[in-house]
């Protein structure tokens with residue numbers, strides 16, 4: 001992967017940040033796309049000084065088509081190509097169905113699902129020309145087992161699986177593979193906010209007896225991004241400690 005360029009959305013912290021660092025360790029030029037400009041630039045500068053690769057930090061709200069267009073334009077301007085896209089940016093706005101506001105449904109679907117659609121649409125234009133690409137979408141275990149209070153989130157993550165399989169079929173002939181990683185319960189800011197009782201219940205559901213780390217997830221992402229993984233497409237890798245199998 002050395003010398004390739006990867007765009008990772010929502011990469012200033014959490015799973016995205018670890019993934020960006022793991023790519024950088026392998027000599028990949030990374031573009032940190034995040035909704036917060038300062039966070040994106042800070043992460044890009046830190047990764048550049050830690051691993052000595054060229055980086056770019058760009059403010060991009062993945063649900064905004066203009067931001068997404070600018071993200072890809074700036075990336076191509078600096079690196080002239082893009083081999084890897086990780087659609088990682090995601091949010092939760094939990095509520096039981098009866099109490100869920102339209103805004104909670106819309107914001108989750110727009111960022112988690114429409115964001116991946118917008119970024120993938122830009123990415124395939126560039127990847128198609130080069131007849132090479134790796135698109136990796138970050139789904140979730142809840143897309144497969146459901147979760148009370150997360151009808152918006154689980155629907156968005158299940159939508160990502162269908163998007164993954166469809167794009168895999170549409171772009172296979174262009175040398176672009178499209179896969180998904182479905183994490184279980186991973187220790188990040190997103191899960192930090194959950195009540196202790198919920199965390200205890202979750203832990204009981206995990207045969208391996210621990211929550212996942214961001215490295216557990218980035219490891220699967222890196223594997224799918226490798227040139228050697230070119231015969232794998234339309235698949236979902238579950239990283240959940242056995243919580244769902």
Ligand code: NAP
Pocket residue numbers: 009010011012013014015016033034035036039060061062063087088089090091111138139140141182183184185186187188189190191
């Ligand atoms: P996180 O720590 O909350 O990080 C999410 C990142 O996305 C943050 O940097 C955030 O920026 C950014 N972001 C939010 N809205 C955005 C937008 N509209 N455009 C661009 N960036 C945006 O989350 P995480 O736990 O690392 O999760 C990463 C992905 O894995 C998500 O898709 C999540 O659904 C999925 N996942 C996580 C778990 C888990 O247990 N943690 C499990 C399954 C799936 P700010 O910091 O500025 O808000």
